[in-house]
Amino acid sequence: MTTHETDDTLERAIQGDPDAFSDLYECYVDRIYNYIYYRTGNHFDAEDLTARVFHRALGHIQSYNNRGVPFSAWLYRIAHNLVANWYRDRGRRREIPLEDYISPPEGSEHLETVLVKNQENERLFSAIRKLPMDRQHLLVLKFVERLSNAEVAVIMRRSEGAIKSLYHRTLLSLRSELKKME
Amino acid sequence: MFETLSDIEQQLYSTFRQVRPDPDYVYRLRNRLLTDPGVMLEERPKMAAFAIVSLSLFFGVLLIWLFRR
Numbered sequence: 001m002t003t004h005e006t007d008d009t010l011e012r013a014i015q016g017d018p019d020a021f022s023d024l025y026e027c028y029v030d031r032i033y034n035y036i037y038y039r040t041g042n043h044f045d046a047e048d049l050t051a052r053v054f055h056r057a058l059g060h061i062q063s064y065n066n067r068g069v070p071f072s073a074w075l076y077r078i079a080h081n082l083v084a085n086w087y088r089d090r091g092r093r094r095e096i097p098l099e100d101y102i103s104p105p106e107g108s109e110h111l112e113t114v115l116v117k118n119q120e121n122e123r124l125f126s127a128i129r130k131l132p133m134d135r136q137h138l139l140v141l142k143f144v145e146r147l148s149n150a151e152v153a154v155i156m157r158r159s160e161g162a163i164k165s166l167y168h169r170t171l172l173s174l175r176s177e178l179k180k181m182e
Numbered sequence: 183m184f185e186t187l188s189d190i191e192q193q194l195y196s197t198f199r200q201v202r203p204d205p206d207y208v209y210r211l212r213n214r215l216l217t218d219p220g221v222m223l224e225e226r227p228k229m230a231a232f233a234i235v236s237l238s239l240f241f242g243v244l245l246i247w248l249f250r251r
């Protein structure tokens with residue numbers, strides 16, 4: 001969907017056109033699901049919270065203001081708030097199945113290479129889990145969602161410069177944590 | 183192994199992967215969004231609330247009067 005099409009669809013969805021909302025849903029459901037999955041660590045809660053995001057979006061789309069904040073950022077903010085409530089209400093720690101995080105090995109790779117890579121990944125994720133929530137949030141948006149610093153800044157309600165700085169500090173923390181593990 | 187920050191970035195890029203929701207779930211959720219009327223909270227009629235409060239007060243006062251006799 002191009003930007004122009006999205007704007008047109010969005011305008012129709014705000015006017016209450018269910019087909020337009022359906023198109024927006026199709027366009028964003030995978031991204032929102034993906035984001036929530038990496039924040040909660042399981043498919044069950046990802047499905048539950050994704051459904052809540054779109055129910056809330058449908059219920060409040062008439063109050064969505066198109067100025068300044070892209071629709072995707074608006075959805076991510078809803079998702080972020082719901083995930084934050086999910087953590088607060090249940091007092092849960094992140095339980096992320098490593099095998100779901102780690103990319104499957106290439107068929108031609110030697111077993112030893114695969115094992116070394118998996119060990120590296122395991123160390124990396126142990127280090128990520130020790131980061132504060134906002135830094136984990138940033139990593140998911142950058143590396144899973146592949147968003148630019150400018151897009152992340154809109155979602156996290158910070159300036160682009162602040163995101164660049166946070167990202168740099170996050171990488172430094174990761175490196176320091178990984179060195180401790182060696 | 184992770185000597186530089188770009189080594190870590192490369193590792194993050196190669197390790198994280200996209201996950202896809204179950205297509206059945208996506209289909210069912212879309213139908214629910216477009217067909218369900220949603221949860222509606224029924225407003226209690228104001229007259230009924232007024233009657234309940236009035237009756238409670240009346241019986242309260244009546245009980246106090248009976249105990250005092």
